[in-house]
Each structure stands twice: as C-alpha cells, then as structure tokens.
Amino acid sequence: MSDVRDPAPYDALLLLSFGGPEGPDDVVPFLENVTAGRGIPKERLREVGQHYYLFGGVSPINDQNRALLDALRQDFAEHGLDLPVHWGNRNWAPYLTDTLRDMAKEGHRRIAVLVTSAYASYSGCRQYRENLADALGALAAEGLRPPRVDVLRRYFNHPGFVRPMVDGVLKALADLPEEVRSGAHLAFTTHSIPVSAADASGPAEEHGDGGAYLRQHLDVARQIAGAVTEETGVEHPWRLVYQSRSGAPHIPWLEPDICDHLEELHGSGAPAAVMIPIGFVSDHMEVLYDLDTEATAKAAELGLPVRRSATVGADPRFAAAVRELLLERAATERGATAPRCALGALGPSHDVCPVGCCPGRVPRPAAASADSPFA
Numbered sequence: 228m229s230d231v232r233d234p235a236p237y238d239a240l241l242l243l244s245f246g247g248p249e250g251p252d253d254v255v256p257f258l259e260n261v262t263a264g265r266g267i268p269k270e271r272l273r274e275v276g277q278h279y280y281l282f283g284g285v286s287p288i289n290d291q292n293r294a295l296l297d298a299l300r301q302d303f304a305e306h307g308l309d310l311p312v313h314w315g316n317r318n319w320a321p322y323l324t325d326t327l328r329d330m331a332k333e334g335h336r337r338i339a340v341l342v343t344s345a346y347a348s349y350s351g352c353r354q355y356r357e358n359l360a361d362a363l364g365a366l367a368a369e370g371l372r373p374p375r376v377d378v379l380r381r382y383f384n385h386p387g388f389v390r391p392m393v394d395g396v397l398k399a400l401a402d403l404p405e406e407v408r409s410g411a412h413l414a415f416t417t418h419s420i421p422v423s424a425a426d427a428s429g430p431a432e433e434h435g436d437g438g439a440y441l442r443q444h445l446d447v448a449r450q451i452a453g454a455v456t457e458e459t460g461v462e463h464p465w466r467l468v469y470q471s472r473s474g475a476p477h478i479p480w481l482e483p484d485i486c487d488h489l490e491e492l493h494g495s496g497a498p499a500a501v502m503i504p505i506g507f508v509s510d511h512m513e514v515l516y517d518l519d520t521e522a523t524a525k526a527a528e529l530g531l532p533v534r535r536s537a538t539v540g541a542d543p544r545f546a547a548a549v550r551e552l553l554l555e556r557a558a559t560e561r562g563a564t565a566p567r568c569a570l571g572a573l574g575p576s577h578d579v580c581p582v583g584c585c586p587g588r589v590p591r592p593a594a595a596s597a598d599s600p601f602a
Contacts, residue, residue, distance in 0.1 A: 232307070234557050237339045239311045239330060240549075241376070242296060243323060243355055244343040246316030247279075247286025247512065253319070254279045257286075260318040278516045289319070291509040292343070294541040302546040310553075311335075317358050324362040331371050338376045339553050340595065343508045345383040347429045347439035347576075348420055352381070353585040359594035363601050377560070378595040379552045381576035383443045384450070384569045387548025388539055392447075392505060393454040395537035399501045400459070402534050407498035411532075412464045413455070414488055415448040417506025418513065419469035422479040431583035437481075439585075441467075446571040447505050464497075470504075470522070471513040485518065486525045489533070499532040509540040 248257040254276040255269060262272070279286060292314060299312050315326030330338065340359065344351035356378060363373040382388050400408055420440065429439025444467055452465045468488040469481045483491070485502065492500055502522060504514050518535050526533040539545045551568060556578060558565035567575040580596040592600050 232554060233561075234308060234310050234339075234553060236337045236560055237310065237377075237553065237557055239313060239335045239338050240299070240553060241326065241330070241338050241340045242292060242299070242312065242314045242343070243340050243359070244292050244314070244316050245288060245511075246319030246322075247288040248319065249285055249289055251280060251284030254284050257319050278512060281520070282512070282515060286512045287515060288509065288511050289316075291511075291540055292316075295343075295509070295546070298541040298543060298546040299549055302543065302550055306550060308550060308554075315362075317355065323358055324365050327359075327362045327374070327376075328366055328369070328371065331366055331374055336374050338374050339556060340376050340378045341549055341552075342378060345381060345388060345508060346417070346443045346506065347381055347585055349424050349428070349585045349587050350420065351440075351585075352378075352428075352580065353587060353593055353596075356580065356593035356595050356599075357587070357591045360592040360600065363594060364592075373601055375601065376594055377556060377578075378580075379549070379556055380578050381443070382548060382552060383447055384571045384573060384575075385548045385552065386568055386570055387542075387544040387546075387551070389447060389450055389454075389570050391539045391542040391544050392503065392536065393451050393458070396451060396455050396501060396503055397458060399503075399534040399536040400455070400463075403499050403501070403532055407532050409461050410497065411499040411501055412466070412492055412497045413448075413452055413503060414485060414492075414500050415444070415451070415465060415467045415503045415505050416470050416485050416518065417444050417467070417504070419472040419481045419484070421474060422481060425481055428585050430577070430581050441481075443573065444505065446573050448503075450571045451503065451505070463501075470517040485522045489522060489526050489529060489531060493529040493531045497531070499534075500526070502533060502535045504535070504538055507538050508545075509538050514538065 248254045255272050258272040313326050315321055315323035342355045359376055366373045425437045425440045427434050433439045448467050456462045468483050468485050470485045472480050474480055502518050507514050555565040569575040582598045594601050
C-alpha cells in the first residue's frame with residue numbers, strides 16, 4: 228500500500244504569487260510589469276500607484292507570502308515532510324523565472340505549485356499557467372532542462388481555507404455593537420472581472436452565466452453563511468459583491484461594487500454590515516485600500532457600522548490544507564488514492580486543467596494543463 232504521507236514524485240513545492248512593490252521607487256516599475264503590452268503611459272501608472280503611496284509604496288503581499296512560507300515550512304517539518312519550499316512571483320522579485328532557474332540548477336525535476344489564487348478564472352488560474360510556460364521556455368532557451376511542474380487543484384472549498392474565514396466572520400460580528408450585531412448583513416467580496424471573463428471561467432462545459440468563477444464564490448459564501456448561522460443561531464442576510472474594478476467603463480464587469488452595495492444596505496435600513504474578502508488569500512493592497520480605506524470611509528459617510536473580517540493568510544489550518552493538497556496530488560500521480568477534502572456542493576476541483584479551461588483573449592501555451600507543451 229502506498230504511503231499517503233509520501234510526497235513522491237515531487238521534490239519541491241513552489242509558492243507562486245502576484246508580487247508587489249516594496250518601496251516607493253518600486254511602484255511604477257511594478258505597475259509596468261503588471262500592465263506590460265497595454266501601452267499605458269507612466270503618468271497614468273503614477274496616478275494608479277497613489278493607492279500604494281498611501282502605504283509607503285509597499286504592498287503587503289510579499290510579507291504575507293513570507294509568513295505563509297514560514298507556516299508551510301513549519302507544518303511540513305512538524306509532519307515529517309522533508310520537502311523544500313520555494314517562492315516566485317509573476318510581477319516582482321523574486322521573479323518566477325529566476326526561482327525556477329535556481330530550482331533547476333539545484334536539481335529539482337518535479338515541482339508541485341501552489342498558486343495564491345483559490346478560484347477559477349483567466350487571471351487567477353490560466354495566466355499563472357501561461358507564466359509557468361513562459362518561464363520554462365526561457366530555461367530551455369538557456370540550455371537548462373526545464374523541470375516538470377504540476378499546479379495543485381483549486382482549494383476554494385477546502386476546509387482549511389473555508390474554516391478560518393468562518394472564524395474571521397464570527398470575530399468581526401462580535402466586534403460590532405451589540406445592538407446592531409444580530410441584524411448585520413454579510414457582504415462577501417471578491418475581485419470584479421469582466422463579465423465575459425467570468426462567463427468563460429472553468430472548463431468549457433461550465434462556461435456561461437458567470438462560469439466557475441461565480442459558482443465557486445457563491446458556494447463558498449453559502450458555506451460560510453451557513454456555518455455562521457449554525458454557530459450563532461442567527462441567520463444573517465448575505466450577498467456576493469465585487470471590488471477593485473480596473474477596466475474601461477464601456478466593458479461590463481461583475482457588479483455590484485462594494486461601495487454601491489453599502490449605499491443600498493443603508494437605504495434599505497440595514498443596521499450594520501461585515502465585509503468578507505473571500506476572493507483573497509491574504510490582505511492584498513485591494514483589501515487594504517478598497518475595503519479598509521475606501522469602503523470603510525463610505526460606510527462612515529453613511530453612518531453604517533461596518534467591520535472587515537480577516538483573510539486566511541498564514542493560518543496554520545491553511546498551511547495544513549496545502550500539505551494535504553500536495554500529498555493528495557502526489558498519491559494520485561503514483562496511481563494511489565488519498566482523501567480529497569471539499570465542502571459544499573461542487574466537490575473537489577480537477578487536478579489537470581482541461582483544454583479550453585479559463586481561456587484568454589489570445590491563445591497562449593500554458594503549463595500544467597492537458598495541452599501543456601511541457602509534459
């Protein structure tokens with residue numbers, strides 16, 4: 228019988244994230260990386276960068292990834308899992324290609340990849356796999372043998388991701404004034420994306436009507452709202468809303484925006500609200516600015532009591548979930564079986580993204596998929 232604690236065939240784990248500036252001088256170069264190929268002038272990037280300058284030009288995401296790395300390494304060591312953990316970013320140092328180059332030179336041949344995005348979408352899944360393909364192609368062009376990379380499945384409904392968010396909501400509710408607590412509405416927030424991108428998210432058979440992006444978020448929101456009701460005995464009204472829109476005004480994006488939703492709640496007589504950023508693994512800049520700054524200011528203007536619940540971040544339960552996902556995938560690759568934990572109605576996600584999953588506007592090679600050029 229295969230040992231479900233065996234990480235083979237994997238010899239390393241790669242934490243793959245978005246990246247962010249770590250000082251004022253980094254902001255515009257970082258935004259140039261994010262918007263590469265779109266022809267956006269530097270003057271506009273400086274305007275966009277004002278959100279970062281409010282926080283000293285530093286995005287919290289890199290420190291949060293360092294905390295997650297520490298949590299993963301500690302969890303692995305405590306459970307006898309002798310597997311190195313590396314880190315690479317899409318848009319800032321440590322860059323993905325540099326990290327994979329170092330890993331290849333160290334002799335790593337089969338790498339499991341954790342992406343810090345829990346849901347299906349082009350920007351949250353396929354684009355990372357395209358980045359992996361670009362990086363592996365760069366290594367091959369340098370004469371290095373590219374390692375094989377496998378992306379761990381979507382973890383939006385894994386208990387280790389959902390349960391910490393439930394606790395965050397309970398803590399936020401408890402922090403509201405007692406006289407408004409029981410009537411508080413729950414506003415589950417995630418990154419708005421173009422409606423067309425949402426409709427095309429997930430495998431081809433799931434496209435349309437918001438695709439997998441909408442279904443996955445709604446399923447998580449139901450799970451959290453239900454758990455809060457079970458814990459408190461109070462059924463709080465809830466809705467999935469959106470934040471961080473960045474596209475052209477004429478292109479339809481998912482709505483309503485969180486600030487519009489707060490105005491609607493105030494107008495309907497809601498006594499309070501809890502903002503729950505289920506679409507974010509940790510307190511990214513979008514959480515610090517769009518929720519903690521902009522939306523909180525809107526609520527104050529309305530006289531609506533609000534609290535923001537915590538993201539999962541480096542919670543030990545999330546680190547344990549990553550270990551479980553890694554060992555689950557390792558067992559599958561060896562032809563063995565392992566428990567596949569998932570809450571809600573959708574069940575565990577696929578291991579290998581099929582052809583046509585979360586397509587972009589322009590077809591590009593993607594690693595860790597059924598049509599990957601790097602088998």
